[in-house]
Amino acid sequence: MPRAAIENGRAAYAYDLVANFVQKSSPDSQKEYRAYVKKLPAMIKTNGLGQTLAFYYAKAGTHRQVYEQIAGWIQKNHGNLVPGDDFIEAVVKLDSQDYRLIATEVIALVTWMRRFADGMIDVKSNSEGERNAIPS
Numbered sequence: 001m002p003r004a005a006i007e008n009g010r011a012a013y014a015y016d017l018v019a020n021f022v023q024k025s026s027p028d029s030q031k032e033y034r035a036y037v038k039k040l041p042a043m044i045k046t047n048g049l050g051q052t053l054a055f056y057y058a059k060a061g062t063h064r065q066v067y068e069q070i071a072g073w074i075q076k077n078h079g080n081l082v083p084g085d086d087f088i089e090a091v092v093k094l095d096s097q098d099y100r101l102i103a104t105e106v107i108a109l110v111t112w113m114r115r116f117a118d119g120m121i122d123v124k125s126n127s128e129g130e131r132n133a134i135p136s
Helices: 003-024 027-047 049-058 062-077 087-092 096-120 126-132
Strands: none
Touching (some): 003 096, 027 062, 049 087, 062 087, 062 096
């Protein structure tokens, strides 16, 4: 498959993930989502893919949703490397070459998710509006 087609597929998938999340969640959850997605590539580079995914897996709520979104993409596109229902178990059992491939793929997906989250999620809070309000 040509590289452009892979990138376009990844972008379309990421757009759908973020758009669906934004549509179904509260503004506070959206802000959490945006923050968690933004931190994820640095966490992978610092701690490794396995530890980062285990952290997101162990948490409830928005962390877990981000984990599930990533798992869906990897299992859809690299199911031969991470078979079965237990995504985290499959990832930590990969050989080093496949582990690096999956880590690179996750970072590429999350890069798109970050871009879309930045565009779709308004991070202005009520406290900013109150601070900028003219006192009566």
